[in-house]
Amino acid sequence: MAEEAFVSEGRPVDLQWGQICNQLKMEFGETAFDSWLKPLTVGDFKDGVMNICAPTAFMKNWVVTHYSDRINKIWEQQNPDIKKINFIVQTGFSDRRSVDTSLLKKISSSPTPQNIYGCNINSSSFGLVAGASLANDTSNSNSNITNGTPLNPNYTFENFVVGKTNEFAYAAARKVAESKNVSFNPLFLYSSVGLGKTHLMHSIIWHIKKNDPTRNVIYLTAEQFVYKFVKALRYKDTAAFKEQFRSVDVLMVDDFQFMGNKGTTQEEFFHTFSSLVEEGKQVIISADKSPTDLDGIEERLKSRLVGGLVVDIMPTNFDLRMGILQKKAELMGIELPQKVAEFLAQKITSNVRELEGSLKRVAAHSQLLSGKEITLDMTQDVLKDMLRSIDRKTTIDEIQKKVAEHFNISVKELQSSRRARTVARPRQIAMYLAKQLTSRSLPEIGRKFDRDHTTVMHAVRKVEELIIEDQSLAENIEILRRTLEN
Numbered sequence: 001m002a003e004e005a006f007v008s009e010g011r012p013v014d015l016q017w018g019q020i021c022n023q024l025k026m027e028f029g030e031t032a033f034d035s036w037l038k039p040l041t042v043g044d045f046k047d048g049v050m051n052i053c054a055p056t057a058f059m060k061n062w063v064v065t066h067y068s069d070r071i072n073k074i075w076e077q078q079n080p081d082i083k084k085i086n087f088i089v090q091t092g093f094s095d096r097r098s099v100d101t102s103l104l105k106k107i108s109s110s111p112t113p114q115n116i117y118g119c120n121i122n123s124s125s126f127g128l129v130a131g132a133s134l135a136n137d138t139s140n141s142n143s144n145i146t147n148g149t150p151l152n153p154n155y156t157f158e159n160f161v162v163g164k165t166n167e168f169a170y171a172a173a174r175k176v177a178e179s180k181n182v183s184f185n186p187l188f189l190y191s192s193v194g195l196g197k198t199h200l201m202h203s204i205i206w207h208i209k210k211n212d213p214t215r216n217v218i219y220l221t222a223e224q225f226v227y228k229f230v231k232a233l234r235y236k237d238t239a240a241f242k243e244q245f246r247s248v249d250v251l252m253v254d255d256f257q258f259m260g261n262k263g264t265t266q267e268e269f270f271h272t273f274s275s276l277v278e279e280g281k282q283v284i285i286s287a288d289k290s291p292t293d294l295d296g297i298e299e300r301l302k303s304r305l306v307g308g309l310v311v312d313i314m315p316t317n318f319d320l321r322m323g324i325l326q327k328k329a330e331l332m333g334i335e336l337p338q339k340v341a342e343f344l345a346q347k348i349t350s351n352v353r354e355l356e357g358s359l360k361r362v363a364a365h366s367q368l369l370s371g372k373e374i375t376l377d378m379t380q381d382v383l384k385d386m387l388r389s390i391d392r393k394t395t396i397d398e399i400q401k402k403v404a405e406h407f408n409i410s411v412k413e414l415q416s417s418r419r420a421r422t423v424a425r426p427r428q429i430a431m432y433l434a435k436q437l438t439s440r441s442l443p444e445i446g447r448k449f450d451r452d453h454t455t456v457m458h459a460v461r462k463v464e465e466l467i468i469e470d471q472s473l474a475e476n477i478e479i480l481r482r483t484l485e486n
């Protein structure tokens with residue numbers, strides 16, 4: 001793209017920023033530059049203080065942690081008048097280059113940001129990681145265990161409904177939570193999404209916290225582990241990192257699939273893991289696949305992972321879904337008629353998260369209508385979009401086709417390696433919609449775009465953020481979603 005050259009007109013600082021951008025791009029590479037630095041803009045410059053604006057808090061934190069030192073340095077050399085650089089969030093940005101606003105049709109009920117954001121609480125843990133640091137992890141007892149990820153108070157053994165498909169995983173989790181002596185190491189739990197892995201992991205922690213609070217537990221996602229390790233490397237603080245991880249009694253790593261293809265980090269994990277196992281400390285891991293099927297994991301690590309107990313949680317059956325609905329209704333304090341429960345348990349079979357989501361929608365609807373009784377008619381009406389899409393089963397091919405059409409590019413371009421924003425943004429939107437509207441995993445979606453799962457993950461997060469910041473983009477996505485669901 002010719003527009004990649006950052007030459008701007010106006011104030012001298014704008015011109016300097018253009019030059020700094022070119023330098024940053026060379027130093028950090030195009031991908032990092034496009035993701036984190038390109039969206040920054042130069043704000044006020046007064047009394048030697050310069051404001052650099054980022055479109056979101058997440059992005060600002062990331063830039064401060066990773067790039068601010070370098071930006072300060074370069075600018076210092078360029079312009080001695082600049083005494084201080086402030087990184088600030090400037091909301092209300094809209095990325096007009098990426099969205100053709102003439103395509104905008106006003107839609108009557110565009111979802112609130114909270115709505116969209118709220119759908120995806122589990123996958124937003126990255127934001128928490130970015131804000132966390134080794135130093136502030138010990139600020140309170142909860143974050144000491146979870147490294148900043150809040151423990152869900154409802155994810156307890158008592159609230160976990162046991163059925164044929166998950167009884168073994170449940171028994172194994174209880175066993176590790178209850179016994180001081182390690183009987184299998186590691187415990188490796190796997191299943192596709194929304195079947196209760198994180199719920200069981202949190203249950204173990206709650207149990208230990210209650211019954212044996214002196215045990216030192218660390219729970220984090222593989223992404224958090226990677227982030228912390230990379231940060232420790234950057235700040236030459238690996239000794240503290242090793243110390244922190246090797247002094248625990250129980251190490252729990254959730255979503256281990258995201259440890260894939262991470263050379264040095266994986267090696268560090270391997271050593272941490274081996275030293276803990278040798279010392280008889282418990283390691284518990286969850287992932288979306290069995291150790292042998294994990295992509296990008298070294299053979300020697302795989303073979304250590306299968307050395308303990310590997311347990312899978314299978315897709316739910318009707319009875320379990322009924323049990324779960326009853327339990328969740330009880331926790332939510334709502335009256336759920338048997339007929340409605342049966343209907344939901346028959347229709348929503350993909351995973352428990354979706355089942356719970358549909359129950360919440362119905363409950364919220366009844367509460368909005370001042371406690372109106374939940375009926376089968378009302379349920380069918382409230383969930384009609386969802387049920388229709390389940391009946392139709394949207395495919396990734398269809399999503400690619402519609403998104404390409406909408407943005408007036410070809411499907412080939414969407415799948416290509418071109419990074420121009422006019423292609424890259426629609427590609428991210430297509431990935432986001434594929435994650436939202438299909439039950440495909442991140443690696444599966446990635447393959448359809450000739451990318452790996454981390455790119456898809458990044459795209460999903462990016463779009464989640466943009467939806468909050470950029471009304472017109474949110475509306476474009478909503479139009480696409482409706483077209484695809486109809």
Ligand code: ADP
Binds near residue numbers: 161194195196199356
């Ligand atoms: P995963 O980590 O496997 O993707 P989660 O543990 O996040 O799945 O579960 C998704 C949702 O489904 C959570 O709200 C969880 O409480 C619920 N859930 C899953 N399995 C059960 C179960 N057997 N009993 C009660 N709730 C469950």
Ligand code: MG
Binds near residue numbers: 198
């Ligand atoms: Mg999970």
